[in-house]
Amino acid sequence: MILGAATPALSPVIPFTVKCNNGLVVVCSASKHASNKALTGLVFEPFEQVKKELMLVPAAPHLYLARHNYSHHSESAINHQINVEYNLSYVYHAMFAYFDRHNVALKGLARFFRESSAEEREQAEKFMEYQNKCGGKVKLQSIIMPLSEFEDAEKGDALHAMELALSLQKLTNEKLHHVHKVAVKNNDAQMADFVQNRYLRHQVKVIKRISEYVAQLRRVGKGHGVWHFDQMLLQEGAAA
Template sequence: MLLKAASAISSLTTQGDNLRPLFSSGSCQGSQNSGVVRVSTRKNRPGIVVSASKGANDRPLTGVIFEPFEEVKKELSLVPTTLQVSLARQKFTGDCEAAINEQINVEYNVSYVYHALFAYFDRDNVALKGLAKFFKESSLEEREHAEKLMEYQNKRGGKVKLQSIVMPLSEFDHAEKGDALHAMELALSLEKLTNEKLLNLQSVAVRNNDVQLVDFVESQYLSEQVEAIKKIAEYVAQLRRVGKGHGVWHFDQMLLHEGEEVVA
């Protein structure tokens, strides 16, 4: 390509009166910075101007959006130097931290009530093993919910502060409803109350613009809570149909063998 251009220059420069060279200081513009090859003709006389250079990439960039070494200086100044302060904490308000600790207490209290229900139905003079199994599993599930919140609290750099737990009742027999229906209605009320507390935790996260906490509550708790409410509501409806008699034993057997594989 350059040989052809040189040949063209040679032929064109012989067509003038005084055969002046076209590579003058004015015709070779920006030879150190242009970084391009330009071919053009001069007005009123034939000719070709070729301008090429290296070093076009040496110019500094302009309009940089993200400068990590500059912006990280602010973050470095915020890194705690004392052992008592979390290093991981970032954009995690005290309101969110306190709300999580409150929810931990809610989960432990509900777990405690369910454990008391397990102990009641496991008595020899009550002997409803299916209900005992159901409430023991429910107690364990609520405890796991509390532990998951504790792990999340530590992950965000908060401090877990366990609070007092209220002593639950030990007797659950009801003169009109019987113990099974009364206990299941109590469980339904507790699940709804827990859901209300979770919604309050979610609203605290929204008010504090804590998107991560909102996602955690919605993905880990709210859907599961709705499912639990629906399931226990069906149990209440079934127990209201069977009354306090022999039907309670059949309902208890259903809970006892729930999840077991049926062998044909």
């Protein structure tokens, strides 16, 4: 000990005993003012740290208890995307109705657009489920009345409809990228992962597939080749 140096105050010692399996009794001691953290090495104190989180739990019964780190910007973006998916489903359903007519009778195209309509509607429902999981509110909006005629004097109805479908899928891809940007901007990792893994990756495949259909229809023209293309779609649908 260095003379003249300040001597730290000694805490009272509290003895306690521990009985071992071999019958020996060991006498131990601990400081009266020693913290529980120092004795146990405890790092995570849930009852202390949860106090801040308790302040975030809404008391009003009409508020959502599941909401956590979910911004109103994210909620609005999801509702907008729900509307996008339903509108796209409605357009595809109109295409199905057109190609299923008795005087058009392209059953392969009719099946393709009917399945596409169901897929877009399912995606809208998935966004609705996600909205509810995050504690948001689903707000459905108006759906625009789609076209009912897809005949084109220069391209023909099949090519015209497929080019429209390709343009709509590219537009949907842009809308999904916007939703992803909103998630990233608001530090919403769950939402960013949901959009990227479930939708953006799938969107690349859809755009590639419809692009190939457009290229094939441009090659076959408006005549007999459209019927063969339609039969190809029927076979693909049956094999799926």
